Amino acid sequence: MKKHTKNSFLNYGIIILFFVIFQTLVSTKHISNSLQGQLIPICVYIVMALSLNLVVGISGELSLGHAGFMSVGAFSGVIVSTALKHSVENGALRLLIAVIVGAIIASVAGVIIGIPVLRLRGDYLAIVTLAFGEIIKNFLNVLYVGVDAKGLHFSLKDEASLGLDIATGTTIVNGPMGAVGITKISTFFSAIILVIVTLFIIQNLVYSRTGRAIKAIRDNRIAAEACGLNVTKYKLVAFVVSAALAGSAGALYALNYSTVVPKKFDFNTSILILVFVVLGGIGNLTGSIIAAALLTVLPELLRAFSDYRMLVYAIVLILVMLITNNEKARILTTEFKYRLKIKKKSIGNKEVSE
Amino acid sequence: MKKKLLSLLLTGAMVLSLAACGATAESDQAANDSAAAETETAETEEETETAATDSADGAVTGTLKLGFIGPITGAAGQYGSLANYGAQIAVEELNALGTGLTIEYQPEDDVHDAETSVNAYNTLKDWNVQAIVGCVTTTPCIAVASEAYSDRVFMLTPSASSPKVTADRDNVYQVCFSDPNQGSKSAEYISENNLATKVAIIYNNADAYSTGIYQTFVSEAEARGLEVVSTTTFTDDTTDFSVQVTDAKNAGAELVFLPIYYQPASLILSEMDKQGYEATVFGVDGMDGILGIEGFDTSLAEGVMLLTPFAADATDDATVSFVKKFNEKAGETPSQFAADAYDAVYTIVDALNAYAAKNGAFDVTDLSAEELCDILINTISSDDFSVDGLTGAGMKWNASGEVNKSPKAVIIKDGVYVGM
Numbered sequence: 001m002k003k004h005t006k007n008s009f010l011n012y013g014i015i016i017l018f019f020v021i022f023q024t025l026v027s028t029k030h031i032s033n034s035l036q037g038q039l040i041p042i043c044v045y046i047v048m049a050l051s052l053n054l055v056v057g058i059s060g061e062l063s064l065g066h067a068g069f070m071s072v073g074a075f076s077g078v079i080v081s082t083a084l085k086h087s088v089e090n091g092a093l094r095l096l097i098a099v100i101v102g103a104i105i106a107s108v109a110g111v112i113i114g115i116p117v118l119r120l121r122g123d124y125l126a127i128v129t130l131a132f133g134e135i136i137k138n139f140l141n142v143l144y145v146g147v148d149a150k151g152l153h154f155s156l157k158d159e160a161s162l163g164l165d166i167a168t169g170t171t172i173v174n175g176p177m178g179a180v181g182i183t184k185i186s187t188f189f190s191a192i193i194l195v196i197v198t199l200f201i202i203q204n205l206v207y208s209r210t211g212r213a214i215k216a217i218r219d220n221r222i223a224a225e226a227c228g229l230n231v232t233k234y235k236l237v238a239f240v241v242s243a244a245l246a247g248s249a250g251a252l253y254a255l256n257y258s259t260v261v262p263k264k265f266d267f268n269t270s271i272l273i274l275v276f277v278v279l280g281g282i283g284n285l286t287g288s289i290i291a292a293a294l295l296t297v298l299p300e301l302l303r304a305f306s307d308y309r310m311l312v313y314a315i316v317l318i319l320v321m322l323i324t325n326n327e328k329a330r331i332l333t334t335e336f337k338y339r340l341k342i343k344k345k346s347i348g349n350k351e352v353s354e
Numbered sequence: 355m356k357k358k359l360l361s362l363l364l365t366g367a368m369v370l371s372l373a374a375c376g377a378t379a380e381s382d383q384a385a386n387d388s389a390a391a392e393t394e395t396a397e398t399e400e401e402t403e404t405a406a407t408d409s410a411d412g413a414v415t416g417t418l419k420l421g422f423i424g425p426i427t428g429a430a431g432q433y434g435s436l437a438n439y440g441a442q443i444a445v446e447e448l449n450a451l452g453t454g455l456t457i458e459y460q461p462e463d464d465v466h467d468a469e470t471s472v473n474a475y476n477t478l479k480d481w482n483v484q485a486i487v488g489c490v491t492t493t494p495c496i497a498v499a500s501e502a503y504s505d506r507v508f509m510l511t512p513s514a515s516s517p518k519v520t521a522d523r524d525n526v527y528q529v530c531f532s533d534p535n536q537g538s539k540s541a542e543y544i545s546e547n548n549l550a551t552k553v554a555i556i557y558n559n560a561d562a563y564s565t566g567i568y569q570t571f572v573s574e575a576e577a578r579g580l581e582v583v584s585t586t587t588f589t590d591d592t593t594d595f596s597v598q599v600t601d602a603k604n605a606g607a608e609l610v611f612l613p614i615y616y617q618p619a620s621l622i623l624s625e626m627d628k629q630g631y632e633a634t635v636f637g638v639d640g641m642d643g644i645l646g647i648e649g650f651d652t653s654l655a656e657g658v659m660l661l662t663p664f665a666a667d668a669t670d671d672a673t674v675s676f677v678k679k680f681n682e683k684a685g686e687t688p689s690q691f692a693a694d695a696y697d698a699v700y701t702i703v704d705a706l707n708a709y710a711a712k713n714g715a716f717d718v719t720d721l722s723a724e725e726l727c728d729i730l731i732n733t734i735s736s737d738d739f740s741v742d743g744l745t746g747a748g749m750k751w752n753a754s755g756e757v758n759k760s761p762k763a764v765i766i767k768d769g770v771y772v773g774m
Contacts, residue, residue, distance in 0.1 A: 037476040041469060138589070141560045159569055177562040180496055180518045257468050258500030259518075261493050261562065264467065300473050309463065310427060 008203045011286055012196065015046075018293075019192045026188070034300055042296045043191030044253040047198045049276035049292035050285060051245035054202050056274070057283030058211065059238035060218030061118070062126040065133030066273050069243040070250035071265030072109045073102030075140055077251025078179040078260060082172045083147050091185040095255060098185075099194065099248045106247020109136070110240040118235045133270055140262035145173040178261030179254065186256035194252055195289075198245050202285065205241060214238050279320055412710040415454035416719030420445065420699065421462065421478035423498060424490030428465035433691045434490045437512050439684040440692030441487050443676065444699035455703070455718070464489060468497035475501055483507065484718065484726050487698045490691065492516040492562055499526045506724040508731065510702055512694035516566055520755030525727050527734060527755040529694045529701065529745065530663065533563065536638045537570030539761050540611065540661055545578040549634055549659075550609030554584035554602030556622060557613050561590065567613035567638055583607050588618065595625045602633070609634040616644040623654045639663060642690050645769065652769045661761045663745035664690040665771040673744055690745065697743035704741050705733040 022039055025031040048070060055063045077098035088094045113132045120128055144155040146162040148169030153162040159171055173179050205211050213234045216224040225231055254260040276295055280287030298316065302309045323329055422441050424434030438461045445459040460481055464471035471494030478486065485508045489495035495514035502509050503523040510527045511519060517532045531539070544550060553575060558564040575582055584605035586598035599622060602610055610626070610633050612619050619641050626633070637644075637660035645652050666677050666687045676696060680688040709729050710716055718726065733739055735753045743749055746759030764771040 033476040033479040034473060037472055138560070141589070158565075160573070174565075176558075176560045176565050177516070177518070178493065181521070184500070257472065257497045259468055259493060259496040261468070263493075263560070264469070299470070300477065303462065303474075303477055306461075306463070307427060310465075 004203075004207050007286065008199075008207075011199050011203070011289065014286065014289060015192060015195050015199065019188075023188065035297070038297060038300060039188045040186050040191045040256045041253070042293050043188070043195050044249045044256075045273070045276065045292040045296045046195050046289050047249035047252075048246055048273045049280065049288040050195075050198050050202055051242040051249070052273050053277045053280075053283065053285060053288045054205070054238055054242045054245075056277050058202075058206055058218070059214050059235055061235065061239070062122070063129040063239075063242075064126050064267070064270050064274065065113075065129035065131075065136070066242075066246055067265040067267075067269035068133035068136035069106045069109060069246035070253065070269070071136055071140060071262060073099075073106040073247025073250030074254035074260055074265070075143075075173055075179065075250075075262075076105040076247070077102035078182055078254045079145055079147075079152070079172050081183070081185065081251075081255055082170070082179075083152060085183065091183075092187075092190065095185045095187075095190055095252070098255060099190075099251045102251030103244040103248040106250065107240050107244035109247075110243025111236070114236045114239040114243075115232075118232055118239060130267065130270070133265075133267060137262050137266055140173075140178075140265075141176045143173055144171065144175055146171045176262065178259060178263075180259045182255060182258050182260065184256060184258060186252050191252055194248060198249075199285070201241065201245065205238075210234065210237060275317065279317070279324070281324070412713065412715035413454055414703075414706045414710045414716065414718055416717040417456045417458055418703075418706070418718045419458050419460070419482055419484045420702070421460050421475075421481070421483035421486045421488070422695075423462050423464050423471055423474045423478070423486060423488035423494070424695075425466035425494075426461065426463040428463075428467075430466035430491055433513065433689075434463070434466070436684065436686075436689050436692040437490045437695035439680060440512075440676075440688060440695035441699050443679050443683060444696045448699070448703055455706070457699075457703070464491075464494045466491050466494060468494050470494070471498050472501055474498075479505070479507075482723075484721065484723050485510070485702055485730065487512060487695060487702070489514055490695075492519060495519045495526075499523055502526070506727045508702075508723070508727040510698045510734075512698045513691050516562060517756070523755070524731055524753070527701075527751055528757050529698045529743075529749075530690075530757070531639070531759075531761065532756050533566035534570040535756070536661060536761075537567040537572075537613065538574035540567075540613075540636060540638060541571050541574035541578055541580060543661065543761075543763060544609065544611075544636060545575075545580055549636070550580070550607070552581050552583045552605070552607045553609050553611055554586075554605060554607030554633070555582060555611045555613070556586050556588065556595070556598045556602065558589065558615075558618065559587035561614075563640065564614050571611060571613060592618065593621065595622045596629070598622070599625045599629055599631060603629060603631040607633055609636055612637045612641065615640040616642070616647065620644055620647050620650045620654075623658070624651075627654050634659065636660065639690055645766065645771070646687060652766075655766045656768075658766045659763060660766075661763050662690055662771075663759065663762060664688075664693040665762065665764050665773070667770055668773075676744055693744040697741065697745050697749070700743060701734070701741050701749070702730065705730050705739065708739055709733045 026036055048066065052063065052066045055061055080101045081094050081098040084094055084097065088097065117125060117128050142156050144159050144162055146153045146164045146169055148165040153164060155161045159174055213229050217229060217231050217234055221231060276292040277288055280291030299309060299313050302312050305312050422438060424437050425431050426434045426438055442459065445457045448457055460478060462474035462477055464474045471489055475498045486502065487510055489498050489511060490513050492514045495511050496518050499509060499519055503525055506525060508525050510529060513530045515530050515533045517534055520526045520528060555568060557568040572582060584602045584607055586601050588598060612622060612635060619637060623635065635658045637658060639662045641660040642662045644655055677688055680692060706718065734751050741749045749757050749759045751757055762773060764773055
């Protein structure tokens with residue numbers, strides 16, 4: 001079996017194992033409410049980390065506006081879900097539609113942002129993506145959306161200017177107050193499906209012809225251009241796929257809570273996701289999964305420290321960074337792996353000789 | 355290499371020492387609490403005595419597990435930590451009464467974030483919480499309220515003022531005014547007292563609280579024939595208000611309505627002073643605290659009017675005693691958030707007492723959150739239940755969870771709040 005195929009199956013395995021274990025715990029009620037409530041957010045953050053890893057790790061561009069795409073997906077998902085409340089009764093089907101619409105609209109945003117942004121390189125790109133994240137947040141802060149018997153109404157002024165029919169109208173998105181009264185339809189099962197689909201898309205993209213082109217551009221842009229690769233196109237592919245996945249995660253996230261506000265998806269959230277990616281290892285999908293899951297649960301596990309919680313969190317982050325980047329630790333792990341291999345080989349040899 | 359290992363070791367040591375810190379601080383706190391509880395037995399509080407408890411045969415006994423959710427750290431940390439102190443004082447006082455009811459109190463931090471708030475709620479559920487005081491801020495409160503609604507856990511929020519918090523949920527009640535009430539009451543007050551006919555509004559359009567009050571103010575102002583001549587907005591990061599103030603000045607507004615928190619309000623007042631623009635300034639409860647800003651020239655706030663349920667320099671016994679205890683505990687003057695949380699704890703206990711008075715003594719220890727939720731809903735929303743608290747006398751609740759109390763308007767004169 002090829003090495004990358006093995007890695008891919010390892011990732012699917014981790015997710016399925018995660019699902020089986022926690023689903024059993026949930027159905028046998030052996031899980032704390034605290035952990036059970038975090039299962040869906042964990043999956044959402046895994047998808048966010050995986051999709052950002054596609055941009056940061058595989059395509060080698062630093063993006064600081066990933067939460068912006070998440071918010072686009074979140075709000076479009078909520079709008080779709082609320083608007084279809086009466087026409088599509090089935091929650092799972094409505095969730096599917098919301099997630100798909102979230103992904104499509106986020107990918108449109110990805111194209112709009114990607115075309116000008118991907119002409120920039122390095123630090124400039126990071127700063128412009130940061131700015132776009134803030135623009136999306138501020139745009140959503142003044143966006144008002146309502147629905148009534150006539151259909152959807154949009155406004156950038158205030159709630160009153162939506163002109164909703166009083167009897168049948170409801171405001172879905174109310175500027176800085178965000179979306180309120182969302183019917184919760186996200187489930188742990190659907191979240192796991194989304195993670196698996198994300199893994200499927202990213203892994204197949206990375207090991208495809210396109211993926212190799214993206215990596216070639218990352219490693220040496222000039223050489224890749226000289227080979228005739230269309231740099232902007234391949235970068236855009238990675239960027240848009242990443243945006244779409246973030247959008248679908250956003251929709252799933254928003255539909256897990258009864259309210260969602262634009263402020264949630266600010267710069268801090270983008271950085272948080274970047275932290276998942278960096279801690280898990282840039283370009284390392286398995287690492288992203290584990291880092292996202294652990295770091296989402298960690299602040300809750302630290303509740304015992306009360307006021308010092310976030311300080312301890314920060315210190316733990318520093319510790320993990322130091323340990324994973326420590327030369328000696330690295331040498332130790334490679335040595336350990338090497339010895340393991342020798343052992344296996346010697347066992348194999350013995351079997352042969354016997 | 356050695357250096358690196360050393361630094362690792364030191365960081366590890368730091369984490370551990372911090373951990374130790376957190377733990378000892380907590381146990382100290384607990385020790386203090388019980389000590390305080392003993393010494394304070396003598397001074398019982400007047401406001402606990404509702405009509406119901408006076409005539410009570412039945413008493414509530416047992417242990418009530420009361421949770422609190424609010425932003426104790428983070429950007430909105432001030433609101434939550436003050437509310438937390440307020441609630442703690444109420445719990446200590448009630449435990450000191452020695453009525454047979456003991457309150458176990460557990461605060462959880464939500465950093466003013468819906469996701470963390472739901473996590474905090476779940477943590478409380480693992481602790482077998484029976485009723486919740488919270489959340490302090492609106493957005494987290496909406497998220498938690500929907501969870502609590504499906505789990506049937508009673509929530510009494512001190513300060514989440516949006517009507518969306520209580521809408522369609524019978525288990526969520528508010529101690530504070532809802533935003534529409536504040537907006538419409540302000541417009542009502544301005545027009546009834548003929549303070550102005552031309553009004554300018556400056557509000558934060560990135561903030562749910564501010565936008566909520568603005569929307570209801572405008573519709574009530576229209577109905578009452580107030581002319582809104584200038585409406586300008588700002589966001590959280592704004593530090594220069596010259597554009598907004600100039601616009602209001604040029605439009606000839608006689609009154610500037612500021613449905614915002616006190617920090618930006620102080621900047622607006624300085625800017626108005628700089629431009630020599632003399633108009634009446636009218637605020638809402640978020641303005642409470644403006645006199646406490648360090649480095650702010652309080653003479654600028656002279657003549658500012660605001661609607662607030664609580665003024666820390668009121669002279670009634672209950673307020674004076676609360677402010678004194680609060681100062682000892684937190685080292686600062688309580689805001690209305692603290693007073694709201696204090697009232698919230700008392701309201702829950704009063705409701706239990708009122709229920710016991712009607713239906714005989716009962717033990718809360720083994721009641722599930724669901725059973726307690728029904729008791730509290732029925733008692734609090736009933737017509738004959740009212741609470742005299744720090745934030746209003748005769749507070750009554752309707753079935754939708756909104757409080758009914760009269761707003762207090764205060765004006766700043768000679769650097770203090772004076773009732774109007």
